[in-house]
Amino acid sequence: MIAEIGHFAVILAFCLSLVLAIVPMMGTVLRQTLWMAMGKPLAVGLFGLLLIAFVALGYCFATDDFSVAYVAHNSNSLLPLPYKISAIWGAHEGSFLLWCLMAAGWTLAVAVFSQSLPRVLVARVLSILGLCSVGFLAFLLFTSNPFKRLLPHAPIDGRDLNPLLQDFGLIIHPPMLYMGYVGFSVVFAFAIAALLGGRLDAAWARWSRPWTTIAWSFLTVGIALGSWWAYYELGWGGWWFWDPVENASFMPWLMGTALMHSLAVTEKRGVFKSWTVFLAIATFSLSLLGAFLVRSGVLTSVHAFATDPERGVFILAFLLFVVGGSLLLYALRAPAVQSSTQFSLWSRETLLLLNNIVLTIATALILVGTLYPLLAEALSGSKLSVGPPYFNQFFPGLMVALALLLGIGITVNWKHSRLMQLFGYLRWALLGALVLGSALSVWHTQGWLMPVWIGLVVVIWIALSALTDLFHKLKHQSSLWRGLRKLTLSYYGMHLGHMGFAICILGVVLTSFYSEERDLRMAPGDQLQLSGLTFTFMGTQQVTGPNYKADQGEIKVTNADGDVVTRLYPQKRQYQVQRSMMTEAAIDPGITRDLYVALGEPLGEGAWAVRVHYKAFVRCIWLGALVMALGGVLAVLDKRYRRRRVVVSTEQTAETVYSHA
Known part of the structure; x- marks a missing residue:
């Protein structure tokens, strides 16, 4: 019943x-x-x-x-x-x-x-x-x-x-991800409503910004949780695999990031109106495309739902209706909206436009890499694979360019800035980034590595640029505390979001080049030396869970002085109903490193295949994502989004405009 x-x-x-x-x-x-x-x-x-x-x-x-x-x-x-x-x-x-x-x-x-x-x-x-x-x-x-x-x-x-x-990750990851996916439908609805009314102005952008930002924050947390879940649950020890379903959530995040910045320009300066509407349509369309990829059965992925083709046809038809209808309306109404405001080459408008271009190019390249194998298989029947080498070839360079633009964009003025004045603002930040990045990049035992140096310079550049901007906003204030109180929550949210991006870059670079991994056979008493630590395999024992039985290993980790750092207990589980084997990694987490151990297959005589990782700074990736999301929440809490800006007379005027459009 x-x-x-x-x-x-x-x-x-x-x-x-x-x-x-x-x-x-x-x-x-x-x-x-x-x-x-x-x-x-x-x-x-x-x-x-x-x-x-x-x-x-x-x-x-x-x-x-x-x-x-x-x-x-x-x-x-x-x-x-x-x-x-x-x-x-x-x-x-x-x-x-x-x-x-x-x-x-x-x-x-x-x-x-x-x-x-x-x-x-x-x-x-x-x-x-x-x-x-x-x-x-x-x-x-x-x-x-x-x-x-x-x-x-x-x-x-x-x-x-x-x-x-x-797993606990399933409890929280899908709801957060869906909140982001579906949340972009709100800004899509605002964009279509504005096109229907013929009123693409600063007010429309102001109404749309908080909805876009909060949806983006949810999606940021959802993607981070998915990465964290795959890292500790799948036993591979990786945090991102460029899986097609991972790409399906990453593409709307990139376009949503571009949309947030474009909305800021439309609200502040009344430009990029048509482009902003297009980004709103594209972001929601990519969210629907993600639903199609996950639920249509065209992908084979640990993240995908195995479904029948009928469902895929239905979602594809709905996707074509939404995208086709919205783009048709856009083609009919957007050309009538023109921006008369002018700005110079060295202005915040230009920097944010370049920001949008970089993010759009990144999205387009990921879209090609995700869909091309599907199209090739549909047309020729041959199976192709586009893996990490393709994405890693262009994506790091685009993110470095984005970070450099970010450092300049937060200090440049709207409409026009004098180039020499801008250089005067940022010269110490640039010099500090080069010096500190060079100094920090030679500390590690592996010596100087070009990608690490670039990553550290970029991270320090973002941080010092933010401090430079804050200094120039406070230097004429009578007191530091009063000056800090005058700054808005959206200002702090912006810098917090940018710092989260920098922390993510730091984690990606350091874990990619300073992590170590070993796959080996270990019998009780065998030892492994890794990153200055000794991993000793103590053997396994049988344990029982609520619906599984498991072989649980014990790994003792000691430092150079012989002191015990931690004990790790990885498991190889057999679930009683489905009779399937699962690897449960054991992790000793930390800000600067994770110690990660996973059991493979038993090799006889008490020996096991064991995978041991030393993951340098991997937690910074998820910490950075959470900081970015927190920055978005702070921006939404800004009082200007809670203030009743539309008084009765303005509302009546607006309704008249919408009614006659």
Whole structure:
């Protein structure tokens, strides 16, 4: 009965999304205030119904209702309760229900927090979001129903959740990632609403910026959590593999980053209007492309859902409808919007434009590397592989260029800056970056390495440029504390985001060149010398978990003085239901290094294949991502986004403009 309630709630939600897509939009056309006002209660109802459906599915998992096919395929009576709950989004049907719930949540947030905006604009935005929900819910109902029954032949027990997903990372990674993916639908809706109204101005950019920034922050955390999960769960010891599904989340992040900076220019200076709208469309389109790649069955990846072609065709059709329709509207309306504001070569506008170009080129190259093997296989039948060498050939250089532009862009003025004055501002930052980067790059035992030197110079350049900008903003203040209080949260958020980017670069460079790895046979008592530490294999013992049995090894790690640094306990698990073997790495984490040990296969006589890693500064990669996301949250909390900027007269004027457009 609970499953039927959930299914019925989804059907009602689909009907409400249809009404939401039509009625408020018709209200803007017919100038019916009551119809436009229906957007908020419809958004509340849509979210409430999908929340009921989500809770119903969770109840089926918690009570082991194996008459529900999705529960039977992804759970088991021995599965611990936390993993039964996270199994809701552990496979395709439930994860897409979570996607639909989050889409409804973003729609509700727009309805609640956009009270100061023109009614016509809000009505159009909510209708566009409702139209997106129509597509999502149609896909859920017609191809991916998570409430389908197995009656009358329900199994006694379930197949169990994929052992790879029985991990804390699954609990938090997909929700964060989906919040970012779906969140970009809001700025897409604002962009389409602005095109429909013919009003691409600074106000539109100001309304869109907080929604873009918070979605970008969620996606940043989601990508970082996915990297962290793959690092410790898969037993490979790597943090990024240029997997096609990893690329599917990285591309909208890159375009979202470009969109945030472009929105800043449009709000501050009223330029790049058409380009900003295009970026909004492209970012959401890439989010939908990611859903297609993951759920269509065209990819073979540890991150992908194995699905039938029917689902892929449905998503592809929806993707073509969204992208084709929005680009057609863009082609019709964007040329009429022209920017009359001028700026010089040495201005913040120019630097942010170059920033956008670099990010767009990076996205395009990743898109080619991701889709080309699929197109080649579809056209010729031959399987091709585009791996890390392709991406590593161009991506580091583009990120270095981006970092150099970042250091200049935060200090240059809007509209115009004198070149000699700019050089005077930044000469000490540049000199300090070169000197400190050179000094630090020769400290390591491996000696001077060009890529490490470039990375350190870039990181120090970003930090010193930020300090230089802060110094020039405070030097005329009567007191340091008063000057710091005058600076806005968005200013601090900007610098925090840039520092997070620098920390990420630092982690990537140092772990890529200073990490060490050994794969070897180890019997009890065998030792390995690595990075000044001694790893001693003490043997294995049998341990039992709630739904698995495991061989657990013990590795004692000592330093040069013979003192015990840590003891590591990697496991080789066999899950009882699916009879699959899983590697559980043991990690001793630290800011400057991780000690990482994973068991391979038993080699007889108590010996095992053992993989030992010394991962230098790998934690900086995820720390930097979290700092970037925190910078985004600080920027959204700026009081100018909470201030009621649109007074009644302005709102009436705006509504008149939108109504007659």
